[in-house]
Amino acid sequence: MTPRTWPAGLFRLTTTVAAVLACNQAVFAGQFLSGTYVALRLHRDGSTYTVAAVASTVLAAVLWRRLGRGPAWPIPATMALVALTAVQTFLGYRLVLAVHIPLGVTVIMLLIALTVAGWRRGPVRSASVRGLIASGRERGR
């Protein structure tokens, strides 16, 4: 069976969405700390969406591995991120801010790293974006 290319695309899409949602959590946190009450609700709702988006990256990582011959490491990595975001949400509701804020920063950094890695690793395992574009050019012909 030839590897499919769409699971890699799905992985990129889900990790990008998760990373954007996580970054917005920082944005909403900043806004309610400066006094915007509705931002608190957005931050709370955003935590649900972020956890859901991170969970969807697990599925995408599995599909990438199985159908797209992707690397194995994204599966444990995304599963670990689901656990971290769940803990992060719990700490937020419990107002354990001394851990919630640094953990939030960590989650955002890890999600960005995951997203960048997904974009750098092309569907045929090109080593870089340049390689990815080059391979795209090949197949485009």
Place this chain on the structure above:
Amino acid sequence: MTTLSRRALLGMAGLSAAAGIGIPLGRGLAAPTSTGQLLRSRAPRPPLFQRRLTVPPVLRPTRSAGDTDHYEIVQTAVRAEILPGLTTELWTYNGSFPGPTIHSTRGRTVRIRHVNRLPVPTVVHLHGGRTPAADDGYPIDFVHPLDMAQHVGHHMGGDVSHGERTYTYPLDQRAATLWYHDHRMDFTGPSVWRGLAGFHLHHDDEEAALGLPAGVPLMIADRSFDRDGSLLYPARAGGHGVTGDYVAGVLGDVMLVNGVPWPTHPVGRGTYRFRLLNAANARRLSVRLDPPPPTGLVRIGTDGGLLAAPIRHDHLELAPAQRFDILVDFSAYAPGTVVTMVNDFDIGAMGQIMRFVVGDERLAPFAVPDRLSTVTPPRASDAVVTRRFDFRTGEIAGHDGWLVGQQPFHPDVIAAHVKLGTVEIWQLNADFHHPVHLHLSPFQVLGRGSGGPGPYDAGWQDTIDLRPGEQAKILVHFDGYPGKYVFHCHNLEHEDMAMMANFVAT
């Protein structure tokens, strides 16, 4: 796939990611000046600066005997024309909004008989008053209207009365700008919004010796109106509190001064004394005169009476319930000058408050004294204990509310036991804007965050303007009368949604 499309794909992904973060970031860059949600009127906005300012009537004693002056107030619903061509039902003290102004003098006891002819129970609190607990207007000491008397058995209540109640105020305290307003548990917001607020100006010899110009009380309050002219309020159906994001506080879009929208007031060329009161439920104000008087806004007093010395400001920030006693000298303006009182915490119509039109008449000059009063603040080193209270959002029975020290208000939960005659340091931590008010006990602000007091913190206060994320330390002087008193956030929606706690003084 072509190179272009792949590059475009990458670019688009990057752009949408940037937009996905950038748009929410950009939308929330300006920090709000009030914690609250704007409630838009459905009635057309009245024209600005068309109507004359009115001053609430002065209440005369019904009789005076010995050292006591007796007054009578009937709480009653009336219809008034606040918006042109429309009538608004108001809940009032004696039919006027603001209620009649009471003048009292130190050394004379004031007894006020309040008769409740409203459709709801009421509780009267003299804000800033040094009042025995029984007459302080504890939030469940309801005065039921007579026709509700048959239901009384079903209500939780404290020291409940039916039809009327007489409140006794010894007023053994410094001259100060006090005000009285409704304080019913869970329903203070809608009751004050509908009009239950008035001035109580307390005087003493120290103030009289200054020969200050006659004062004009200015009650500044925002309200919103329905199409038919009635007051809008986003009350939760079948319960207390407000709906949705109004939990943050209700902001009106019509600015009233003494119940008149954006009024105009003629002044002579001389010095006037204004008693500014922010009677808004949630809106903070930043008051400035435009064009500014060369001598500035001279603040001579605060919640707790006269300052030791006057302080000149170019603008004044007032949180809900705060009062500033100021002098303004109009003599440098040319006759005919229009001086607008603006609110720099908002834009458009809500950025305007009222107008003064300077006339030809010259008033006798008034020199602002360098010393106003003797203020002997306690020392921080005298504090017997330091307590910490967090004023934060929280969930109460499945809906959003507000907590003090993680507790919602309950009449039986005591947050602090204090000894009369002692001084305590209270550290107050806020997540949003919380104007925190202590009953009975005046305080001095020791500092905010890692710094000292703010520009409006001098003198005795009973309400402190806490801003988002702020940690302030206040030095509280507990003195006066034993009993159970409340302290609470004076954003009235926060108060109604449980941001209140008890202290017991012994």
